[in-house]
Structures are given as structure tokens and as C-alpha cells.
Amino acid sequence: MKERTVWEQIADQLRSRSIWMLHYCTGCGAMELPPTMTARFDMERFGIMPMATPRQADILLITGYLNTKTLRRVIYTYEQMADPKYVIGFGSCTINGGIYYDSYSTINRLDYYIPVDVYIAGCMPRPEAILEAFQYLMEKIRKGEADGWKRYKENYEWYKQNQIRSLGEVYVHDEFHE
Amino acid sequence: MTNSMNEALKAIEIFNPMVEEIDERQVKVSVGNDKLVSVLETLKSKGYSHLSLITCVDWIDDGQLELVYILFSWQDGGKFIVTTRIDRNNPKFVTVKEIWPVARFYERELHEFFGVEFEGNDDMKPLFLELWDEMPPLRKDFDPREYSKSKFPDRKYEKDVIKEAKIFRGEIDG
Numbered sequence: 288m289k290e291r292t293v294w295e296q297i298a299d300q301l302r303s304r305s306i307w308m309l310h311y312c313t314g315c316g317a318m319e320l321p322p323t324m325t326a327r328f329d330m331e332r333f334g335i336m337p338m339a340t341p342r343q344a345d346i347l348l349i350t351g352y353l354n355t356k357t358l359r360r361v362i363y364t365y366e367q368m369a370d371p372k373y374v375i376g377f378g379s380c381t382i383n384g385g386i387y388y389d390s391y392s393t394i395n396r397l398d399y400y401i402p403v404d405v406y407i408a409g410c411m412p413r414p415e416a417i418l419e420a421f422q423y424l425m426e427k428i429r430k431g432e433a434d435g436w437k438r439y440k441e442n443y444e445w446y447k448q449n450q451i452r453s454l455g456e457v458y459v460h461d462e463f464h465e
Numbered sequence: 466m467t468n469s470m471n472e473a474l475k476a477i478e479i480f481n482p483m484v485e486e487i488d489e490r491q492v493k494v495s496v497g498n499d500k501l502v503s504v505l506e507t508l509k510s511k512g513y514s515h516l517s518l519i520t521c522v523d524w525i526d527d528g529q530l531e532l533v534y535i536l537f538s539w540q541d542g543g544k545f546i547v548t549t550r551i552d553r554n555n556p557k558f559v560t561v562k563e564i565w566p567v568a569r570f571y572e573r574e575l576h577e578f579f580g581v582e583f584e585g586n587d588d589m590k591p592l593f594l595e596l597w598d599e600m601p602p603l604r605k606d607f608d609p610r611e612y613s614k615s616k617f618p619d620r621k622y623e624k625d626v627i628k629e630a631k632i633f634r635g636e637i638d639g
Contacts, residue, residue, distance in 0.1 A: 355594075355595060355596075356593070356594075356595050359595070382620065383619065383620045384613075384617070384619070388613070388619070389609055389610040389613050390609060390613060391599075391602045391607070391609040391612045391613060392594065392602075393613075393617070394617045395613065395617045395618065395619050395620065396617075396618065396619070396620045399618060449618075452616075453616050453617055453618075454596070455596040455598070456596060460595070462590065
């Protein structure tokens with residue numbers, strides 16, 4: 288890994304204290320987020336806030352399974368986010384497909400298409416596990432190890448080739464938007 | 466059965482349906498291909514005006530597809546399940562979008578997942594799947610596992626016996 292300058296180290300320290308989260312809630316994992324956000328577990332005490340738009344967000348939290356239709360939208364969203372950006376794969380569906388491992392439309396592993404910094408195992412992971420993962424991600428950012436966005440740039444060809452292999456075409460054609 | 470269900474059954478008796486009572490408020494009615502639309506219209510005029518669902522069952526051993534129309538009455542909560550069987554190799558039927566406009570979406574869905582064609586309904590664009598390149602996926606002879614293997618690569622697991630043994634002995638934290 289490349290040595291970071293002092294300024295980059297300071298920037299990473301500051302970054303880890305204020306991460307805004309875009310949650311891509313297509314799967315059932317969205318259920319665990321309201322208690323994580325609200326008073327019971329209160330993730331805002333770590334400086335993590337829910338954010339509605341990709342341009343302002345730092346984390347992309349992918350809760351649960353992704354099928355080919357939603358994966359196209361995830362790739363769109365991920366590429367719209369500004370650097371530095373981090374991805375958290377939530378639940379066993381993003382790790383190995385979970386109970387949808389033999390589905391005709393659901394992908395089996397997320398890190399084949401976009402780089403993932405932290406995985407949360409479980410079906411479902413409890414809010415404690417989510418907070419644990421956030422802490423781990425903050426630690427990784429401070430050490431400069433959360434470099435998924437750099438890997439995406441370096442290995443862009445490989446990721447693109449995988450995306451095209453599974454999706455055919457990444458562009459979204461939507462009858463409700465055309 | 467409720468009173469209105471008995472009345473509705475009496476009204477469709479001329480189409481000689483096969484009636485099967487499922488429970489107090491549900492009746493299954495199986496009719497021939499040519500009579501299905503008339504049965505649906507009669508039931509609609511008798512108060513069963515809400516089309517809850519159109520779906521399909523694949524009877525691969527009989528070589529048939531069973532179309533299922535579920536009608537609901539807001540007067541007493543009764544449900545009519547009207548079914549008919551069509552040929553599996555040449556799955557064609559007539560549309561009911563003139564009776565219920567919402568049916569065109571159900572018919573699109575059936576065309577996508579079972580390959581059934583509905584005459585009179587020209588809008589058969591895919592509704593859920595994008596860039597689908599195989600046979601309709603909810604047919605019984607489609608193998609989703611093979612498709613998943615060919616398209617979506619799995620994660621490979623390697624068993625680390627020594628690490629597992631260390632975890633069992635409590636030397637490292639699993």
C-alpha cells in the first residue's frame with residue numbers, strides 16, 4: 288500500500304468521524320435500519336447519518352439480496368457517488384447469495400461487481416452487528432485500509448467485464464422513465 | 466357458502482362447471498376454455514367484481530397450463546377461484562382486459578413468466594425481467610440452478626482445518 292502523507296492521514300481521521308450513509312434498501316434487511324437510526328441504538332452518536340442522495344453520501348449500505356434489475360441501479364448509484372466512497376454488504380445474501388443462491392435472477396456475490404469494504408454476516412444481522420461493522424469500517428478508514436474505491440478505479444476493466452457477463456448490459460432501460 | 470355465492474353458482478350452472486368448495490367463503494370453479502369469459506362476466510354481474518389476481522399453474526405431466534382467476538366480492542367477502550386448462554405447447558388464450566382493464570398487467574406478467582399469449586392484448590413488453598434470454602422462468606422444465614451457475618459465479622470456500630482446530634481449542638477467537 289502507498290504511504291499516506293500527513294495531510295491524508297488527518298483527512299482520514301476526520302472522514303471516519305462523519306460518514307453519511309446511503310442505504311439501498313431493496314431487501315428485507317431494511318427492517319433492521321430504523322432501530323439502528325433511531326433512539327434505541329442511535330447511530331448518529333458515531334457521526335453516521337442517513338442521506339437521501341448518492342452525491343452527498345460516503346457509504347453505500349446494501350441491505351440484502353440484489354437481483355439483476357436492482358444491481359444495474361446499484362452500479363449507477365455507486366458510480367454517481369463522490370470519492371472517497373465505501374460499500375458495506377449487509378446480510379448473507381450479499382456474501383454468497385443466501386437463500387437465493389439458486390435463483391434465476393439474484394446474484395451470488397456482490398464483490399464480483401463492485402468492491403466491498405465490510406461484510407456483515409447473518410440473516411438478519413442485529414443492529415448491534417451493524418454498529419460493530421460501522422466501528423470496524425471507521426477503524427479501517429483511519430488506518431487507510433478502506434480502499435475499495437481505489438480498487439474500483441484500478442481494476443475497472445475487470446469489474447466492468449464481470450458486470451457485463453452477468454447483466455448483459457449495464458444501461459437502464461425503463462418504461463416508466465423513457 | 467354465503468347466500469350470494471349460492472346465487473352466483475346458480476347463475477353459472479348453465480356453463481356446467483366443476484364446483485369444489487374449499488371453505489366457507491371460497492369456491493373453486495373449473496370450466497372449459499370457451500366458457501371461461503362468460504363465467505367471469507356472469508360472476509362480475511353477480512357482485513364478484515374485484516379481480517384479485519390472474520395466475521398460472523404449470524401441470525407439466527398433463528401437458529397443460531392452468532389459468533387461475535380469483536374474483537372477490539366486497540359485499541360479503543366471498544371468493545371465486547375460476548380456473549381453466551390450456552395446452553402447454555401452444556399456450557394461447559383470450560384477454561379479459563375489456564372486462565377488467567387491470568388484467569393487462571397480469572397478462573403481461575403471465576406472458577413473461579409462463580409464455581402464455583393473450584389474444585387481443587398487444588402490449589406484451591417484459592414487466593419485471595430485463596434482458597431475459599432464456600425460456601420463461603416459472604415453467605417447471607426451467608432449471609434455475611443451472612442458469613444461476615452459468616450466469617452468477619459463486620464464492621469459493623476453502624476449508625482451513627488448522628484454523629478451525631485452533632478455534633475449537635480456544636487458542637484464537639473465531
